[in-house]
Amino acid sequence: MADDFRTTEVGERYAQALFDLALETNKIDAVRADLKSLKAAWTESADLRRLATSPVISAEDQVKGLIAIATRAKFEITTRNFLGLLAQNGRARDLAAVIAGFEALYAKHAGIVAAEVVSTQALTAAQLKTITTALTTALGKNPEITTRVDPSILGGLKVKVGSKLFDASLKTKLDQMKFALKRA
Numbered sequence: 001m002a003d004d005f006r007t008t009e010v011g012e013r014y015a016q017a018l019f020d021l022a023l024e025t026n027k028i029d030a031v032r033a034d035l036k037s038l039k040a041a042w043t044e045s046a047d048l049r050r051l052a053t054s055p056v057i058s059a060e061d062q063v064k065g066l067i068a069i070a071t072r073a074k075f076e077i078t079t080r081n082f083l084g085l086l087a088q089n090g091r092a093r094d095l096a097a098v099i100a101g102f103e104a105l106y107a108k109h110a111g112i113v114a115a116e117v118v119s120t121q122a123l124t125a126a127q128l129k130t131i132t133t134a135l136t137t138a139l140g141k142n143p144e145i146t147t148r149v150d151p152s153i154l155g156g157l158k159v160k161v162g163s164k165l166f167d168a169s170l171k172t173k174l175d176q177m178k179f180a181l182k183r184a
Contacts, residue, residue, distance in 0.1 A: 004049075004096035005039065007104060011097025018082050018098065019105040027078050032106050034070070034079040035099050041069070042096060052092040062087035107144070115143040118150050118158040118169075135161070 007015070022031040041048050051057060051065045063084050070080040086092055107114060115135055117123065123131070128145065135143040139161065150158075155170035 004042065005100040005103075006097060007101045008094065008097040010091060011094050012101040014086060014091065014094065014098045015101025015105055018078075019102055019109075021082070022078055023109075025078060027076050028106070028109075030076040031079050032102070034073070034075040035102055037073060037075075038079075038095070039099050041073075042099070052087075052095050059087055059090050059092070062092045066092065111141050112144050113139055113141045113161055115145045116148060116160040117145055118148045118153060118160075120149065120151050120153055120155055122149055123147055131157075131159070135159070 018031065019028075022028045042052075048069070051062060057065075066083040066087050067080060070083050075083075083092075083095075086095065086098065091098075106112070113135075117128075117131055128147070132143055132145060135145070143161070153169035153171045154174070156168045156173070157166075158169050159166040
């Protein structure tokens with residue numbers, strides 16, 4: 001489900017079209033909020049995934065279903081119409097890729113970089129603020145941080161930004177020490 005959110009060539013093209021339209025109509029933040037809600041629904045709802053990806057559900061029924069969901073969720077008209085068009089063109093199955101593509105375009109536009117912080121315990125607001133400030137200084141961009149708790153790292157932090165991993169976990173330091181002792 002979380003793995004569904006990878007960009008594809010088709011997803012990027014549709015995402016670019018939606019992004020350009022949202023930017024042109026000054027609805028970029030509303031469309032982004034809609035897509036964030038849709039992403040959460042996609043992750044939680046097997047029915048939504050089935051509606052969008054099942055080959056036995058007609059494009060017409062996909063249009064009706066996606067528009068009904070968008071209407072009930074009070075999505076921006078731009079988002080609602082886009083979802084209908086996506087399904088009408090037989091591309092509802094590419095919805096997750098479109099969301100991923102839109103997120104990437106928005107991040108680039110807004111100077112935002114996604115960062116994942118892994119710690120042994122949930123971070124306090126003060127700790128999160130300190131990490132955010134440090135990342136902003138180091139990267140020169142605004143980080144959008146997601147946190148994850150993983151007791152197996154024993155202590156310290158792991159911070160992943162794009163394809164870079166900054167590993168200051170106690171587990172890694174112990175593993176490095178173990179490796180060095182074996183070599184000696």
